Amino acid sequence: MATHRRRTRFRPCIDLHAGVVKQIVGGSLSTDESKLQTNFVASQSPAYYAQLYRDNGLTGGHVIKLGPGNDAAARTALSAWPGGLHIGGGITEQNALEWLAAGAEKVIVTSYLFPSQKFSLERLQVLERLVGRERLVVDVSCRRRGEKWVVAMNKWQDLTDMEVDQASLKMLEEHCSEFLIHAADVEGLCQGIDEELVQRLGEWVTIPCTYAGGARDVSDLELVDRLSGGRVDLTFGSALDIFGGKTVRFEELVMYNKAMASV
Template identity: 55%
Template sequence: MTKFRPCIDLHDGRVKQIVGGSLRDQGGGPIEKPAEMLVENYVADQPAGWFAAKYRDDGLTGGHIIKLGPGNDQAATEALAAYPDGMQIGGGITVDNAKQWIEAGASHVIVTSWLFDAVGNLLENRLKELVQCIGRDRIVLDLSCRRVSGAESMTWRVAMNRWQTITEIEITPESLDRLAVYGAEFLIHAADVEGLCQGIDYELVQQLGRWATASDVAIPMTYAGGVATMGDVQQISKSSGGAIDVTVGSALDLFGGNGVRYADLVKLNR
């Protein structure tokens, strides 16, 4: 059965909802923030720990904290302290700091960009190294992706560096099978619709659902991106046979949205 997975997105130390496609780097350094570029849907008055405590009190498990750039470690640490072993952490995760975040209270670490070289080639030896460091059951592989034009049809490929660099990994049953042996879960943001509240990437959800229900090595998977109404949540459940969980961001009333009620999602999980 599809469940709701809560999120805390951190930018400049504050809880925000941002249109994913508006994030940019400058030479690999801090995020640029000209008004015409970065689109913020919501900036919370409450600190990250407030949201983590709320999720804890409402019995929500398997959620994630994503650090969008530098300046977020303190807020992330406060959130993990408020809900020990209750949330995953992503953003700048490497083999050098993964154990530190587990010790700080993260149930899992979420990893993407560190697994690739500068041009997007997968460094599979790094996956093996991370498994040796903290164990497969503590790893979430973030395969957030963007649509690209293939030779015959539209496909999806994993995007790294805040979804700016397209990697060599295409979202296919074969690639999901290959990577599933290294992690406990997949997290997949549909970056092209992230934060837009204009509906999910239905075709991507269908493809993920087919893998989740048919593969012999399928692992839990969470989809995020574009959820605008409870109808979208129900569609994800229907298309995946209940095998894919869902994150809701900008449309959620908890984050200033008006498309989905947080109370309804809490009720869904119960």
């Protein structure tokens, strides 16, 4: 009997900043708000986007809280689609169960795993025991340094002691069910994905993995599928029409996912 390889699919996102859905140039996030470069500020609520994704059967999307003041907004999104979205941004052992109870399908963690910017396996194991491996996503969003990618935390401003490579991902896979990876250097620029990183991820990962950063055309889905062997999914942000973009129609992505589901 023929076996079919996994195919790349579109994963939706809701990025929250100061309680509002926004699309931001990732590299501009910092403690200095005057440096923030914003591509889009929504007039619609977080719940509107959650309902839109729900109506179109777009599973595995993520809600990311970029800094403080986003908890109430995040809760409205989760309540619009209980069990349909992942939540990230400030997740710790103190609040992980609370966010699952609020309706998140999974919790996404980064900064908590890197006290003083150094990886703590103990903290990862604590979270795994608390919520279960299947409900835990590790965000290994990164910045490129020479020929390497280094995990970045605190709004992608602080580099950690972890390189994104086969060894680190293999270790992390034992304790989580998915990866989320923002390529922070190209996030929000709509100038193309980090093709080398996507190809490497396709070689390294064995669990579901979602890449975000630089996607600008619906054909990027086929590009990621080819580069990663279908092992990496793709998020669109600033290029997408529902976020004020000009080059990617939401309807096209929904149709693509439906086509992939029937392959």
